[in-house]
Amino acid sequence: MAGTASALPDELGLVASAHVRYIQSLDTRKDEYEYWLTEHLRLNGLYWGLTALYLLGRPDALPRDKTIDFVLSCQHENGGFGAAPGHDAHMLSTVSAVQILALIDAFDELEARGKGKAQVGKYIAGLQNRQTGTFAGDEWGEEDTRFLYGAFNALSLLGLLDLVDVGRAVDHIVSCANFDGGYGSGPGAESHAAQIFTCVAALAIADRKDLIDKARLGAWLSERQITGGGLNGRPEKKEDVCYSWWVLSSLEMIGKTDWIDKDSLIAFILRCQDPERGGISDRPGDMVDVWHTLFGITGLSLLGYEGLEPVDEVYCLPKSTIARVLGDERF
Amino acid sequence: MSQHGIARSTRVRTEEQKLLEIERIKKYRALEDQVRSRASRTDYTAELFHLTSQLLRLNPEYYTTWNVRRRCLISSLLSKPSPGSSLSRASPSSSPAATPTRPSASSSSSSSTAIPPSPGSPTAGTSGTTAEAGQTKDAEILTSELTFTIPLLIDSPKCYWIWNYRLWILQQIIERLPIAAARQVWEDELGLASKMLNKDRRNFHAWGYRRQVVEKLESAVLEGQSMVEPEFAYTDKMIRTDLSNFSAWHRRSKLIPRLLDERRADDASRRAFLDKELALIREALNVGPEDQSLWYYHQYLVLNLVTTAGRPTIAPALATEDRVTYLTRELVDIKDLLEDYVGVKLIYEALMEYTMYMCQLEERKPDADERAQLIEWLRQLKKLDPMRKGRWEDAERDYGLAEPRFTIT
Numbered sequence: 001m002a003g004t005a006s007a008l009p010d011e012l013g014l015v016a017s018a019h020v021r022y023i024q025s026l027d028t029r030k031d032e033y034e035y036w037l038t039e040h041l042r043l044n045g046l047y048w049g050l051t052a053l054y055l056l057g058r059p060d061a062l063p064r065d066k067t068i069d070f071v072l073s074c075q076h077e078n079g080g081f082g083a084a085p086g087h088d089a090h091m092l093s094t095v096s097a098v099q100i101l102a103l104i105d106a107f108d109e110l111e112a113r114g115k116g117k118a119q120v121g122k123y124i125a126g127l128q129n130r131q132t133g134t135f136a137g138d139e140w141g142e143e144d145t146r147f148l149y150g151a152f153n154a155l156s157l158l159g160l161l162d163l164v165d166v167g168r169a170v171d172h173i174v175s176c177a178n179f180d181g182g183y184g185s186g187p188g189a190e191s192h193a194a195q196i197f198t199c200v201a202a203l204a205i206a207d208r209k210d211l212i213d214k215a216r217l218g219a220w221l222s223e224r225q226i227t228g229g230g231l232n233g234r235p236e237k238k239e240d241v242c243y244s245w246w247v248l249s250s251l252e253m254i255g256k257t258d259w260i261d262k263d264s265l266i267a268f269i270l271r272c273q274d275p276e277r278g279g280i281s282d283r284p285g286d287m288v289d290v291w292h293t294l295f296g297i298t299g300l301s302l303l304g305y306e307g308l309e310p311v312d313e314v315y316c317l318p319k320s321t322i323a324r325v326l327g328d329e330r331f
Numbered sequence: 332m333s334q335h336g337i338a339r340s341t342r343v344r345t346e347e348q349k350l351l352e353i354e355r356i357k358k359y360r361a362l363e364d365q366v367r368s369r370a371s372r373t374d375y376t377a378e379l380f381h382l383t384s385q386l387l388r389l390n391p392e393y394y395t396t397w398n399v400r401r402r403c404l405i406s407s408l409l410s411k412p413s414p415g416s417s418l419s420r421a422s423p424s425s426s427p428a429a430t431p432t433r434p435s436a437s438s439s440s441s442s443s444t445a446i447p448p449s450p451g452s453p454t455a456g457t458s459g460t461t462a463e464a465g466q467t468k469d470a471e472i473l474t475s476e477l478t479f480t481i482p483l484l485i486d487s488p489k490c491y492w493i494w495n496y497r498l499w500i501l502q503q504i505i506e507r508l509p510i511a512a513a514r515q516v517w518e519d520e521l522g523l524a525s526k527m528l529n530k531d532r533r534n535f536h537a538w539g540y541r542r543q544v545v546e547k548l549e550s551a552v553l554e555g556q557s558m559v560e561p562e563f564a565y566t567d568k569m570i571r572t573d574l575s576n577f578s579a580w581h582r583r584s585k586l587i588p589r590l591l592d593e594r595r596a597d598d599a600s601r602r603a604f605l606d607k608e609l610a611l612i613r614e615a616l617n618v619g620p621e622d623q624s625l626w627y628y629h630q631y632l633v634l635n636l637v638t639t640a641g642r643p644t645i646a647p648a649l650a651t652e653d654r655v656t657y658l659t660r661e662l663v664d665i666k667d668l669l670e671d672y673v674g675v676k677l678i679y680e681a682l683m684e685y686t687m688y689m690c691q692l693e694e695r696k697p698d699a700d701e702r703a704q705l706i707e708w709l710r711q712l713k714k715l716d717p718m719r720k721g722r723w724e725d726a727e728r729d730y731g732l733a734e735p736r737f738t739i740t
């Protein structure tokens with residue numbers, strides 16, 4: 001096919017094997033300063049990389065036994081997980097740990113060699129503010145709808161959602177809603193695509209999507225797509241691959257992915273790949289990282305891109321994982 | 332690990348660069364080891380505190396190090412809180428010393444300059460009880476912490492952990508200093524929030540921080556009163572600097588219901604307020620109809636006219652006829668925009684949406700004229716905004732505008 005020269009970058013397909021190699025290389029970069037500076041994200045990074053590998057159809061690309069050992073080595077007596085051994089327990093790394101164990105089907109190892117599901121549930125439930133329903137990230141008390149979603153995500157995977165006051169938490173989400181149909185990080189905060197994802201997904205887990213103003217939210221989310229096909233996170237901001245996930249999964253949850261141009265979004269994500277060394281960046285030509293690599297791939301998966309495993313829009317895990325863990329509860 | 336806006340480089344490191352990097356890693360890890368081994372022995376001393384300063388300057392994202400720093404403050408640097416306060420629960424004190432230890436000379440180098448006592452804090456040098464001395468010391472340490480975080484925030488304005496730590500320090504100030512002194516410190520934080528917002532007008536961390544600071548300044552804990560008027564004035568200032576600042580418009584929309592309540596605005600002044608806001612946004616739209624920020628604020632005002640349930644509105648007493656008059660005026664003005672601006676899809680979007688609101692207000696279906704207009708606007712939208720074709724097709728269907736294939740007459 002003789003295309004024009006300017007059409008060339010669009011013709012780049014998903015360089016799946018380069019992405020697999022890139023993710024495999026992440027834990028071998030110990031001669032790079034950046035590797036050590038990002039240790040506080042190690043467990044999150046493992047979740048991001050591993051989920052990307054599963055969606056790429058390469059679940060075997062990282063050794064399962066070592067993964068389990070590492071995850072369990074991050075757990076504290078109180079049940080919570082830190083980002084790496086020696087790091088304090090935090091909601092964000094605890095959620096990543098639960099997601100990884102769900103992904104590789106290793107909850108039994110958590111029972112056998114770790115502190116057990118119940119202790120993890122207790123840690124997470126202990127972070128709920130029983131007055132307002134929302135959740136803190138750790139003992140120091142920062143509250144944000146990100147933590148509420150994380151708690152719902154992990155607790156429901158563990159089958160322990162009844163440890164928390166779901167009704168109060170839902171009330172809190174409602175108090176974060178804005179006139180534009182979106183949600184912010186807390187009451188009074190501006191609508192932001194990533195916070196919208198956390199609020200909408202939490203409502204989905206609580207089976208309370210009826211509370212969402214779907215028409216207005218759908219309109220707001222669809223306006224995130226800008227010239228060039230990429231999505232931004234707020235009005236008048238630049239596009240960024242990670243919003244391919246936050247915006248698109250939210251649209252999926254309210255049944256409105258047809259409100260954006262899927263083909264141009266696919267082309268945008270593909271343009272953000274590093275075709276030689278693998279990985280996906282926030283925008284074309286920028287440095288790649290595992291976070292944008294995952295959210296580029298989950299975006300493509302939601303867009304039905306050929307050769308990718310389907311991703312669950314609520315949990316950001318393969319649909320097959322959610323079907324296995326939650327079984328008939330959700331389907 | 333989540334990079335934003337850093338250009339991809341194809342640079343290959345030279346041997347020399349690799350060696351330098353390894354040296355750098357060694358130093359970083361040695362420092363990290365010192366912090367960790369002391370922390371694992373719960374050795375929360377001034378020395379460890381000093382080490383955390385070094386490590387956090389290298390890596391402000393290292394949340395565990397911020398926590399270690401908090402524990403050092405609680406366990407050995409700050410005076411002991413009164414029993415029963417929320418602090419005494421959160422501080423597993425490992426220090427046997429009954430009197431708080433002064434940070435050593437080395438630890439106070441966390442701030443390179445001498446720390447002036449905050450205005451209103453107990454004057455240094457006053458001979459008094461141990462409690463007073465403790466308070467003076469606490470004031471020095473805590474204000475020094477605020478100083479420590481500033482350069483880090485300026486370098487990493489989107490780092491959650493720094494903002495959180497700062498709020499935690501401010502909370503300690505409330506718990507440990509006399510109200511007047513604490514209040515002064517919190518008031519100064521508004522200056523920091525403004526400074527950060529001047530550097531990046533949309534930084535949602537800074538907006539969130541400002542909101543939290545204001546909330547605390549208004550609360551009884553700091554013997555506060557409402558700040559809704561100055562905050563509203565602040566959004567005015569921010570909007571006048573940059574009309575496209577949706578963060579400021581958003582904040583404004585959140586302040587308005589309270590503002591009107593606190594002014595005890597009667598129906599006439601509420602109407603006058605609405606008129607003023609509509610005039611402001613109309614003026615802005617006249618020069619920037621491509622700007623989504625403006626349309627969202629306009630939508631907020633229009634929603635105040637058409638939805639009465641759920642949230643407080645600007646002019647709740649308006650009769651339906653008045654609402655219709657308002658909305659008609661807006662529709663006329665927006666149609667005028669079409670004469671000056673060709674091909675701006677947001678104009679068509681507003682026309683379509685507001686026409687449907689009009690029908691909703693009057694509890695009727697679009698009349699023949701409106702129907703014809705809606706069909707034309709949708710045609711324009713499909714042409715000008717093909718990305719959202721699916722949305723326009725859904726609107727066509729939902730508004731009953733799709734050409735019926737088979738009509739039964």
Ligand SMILES: [Zn+2]
Nearest residue numbers: 240241242282
């Ligand atoms: Zn991003």
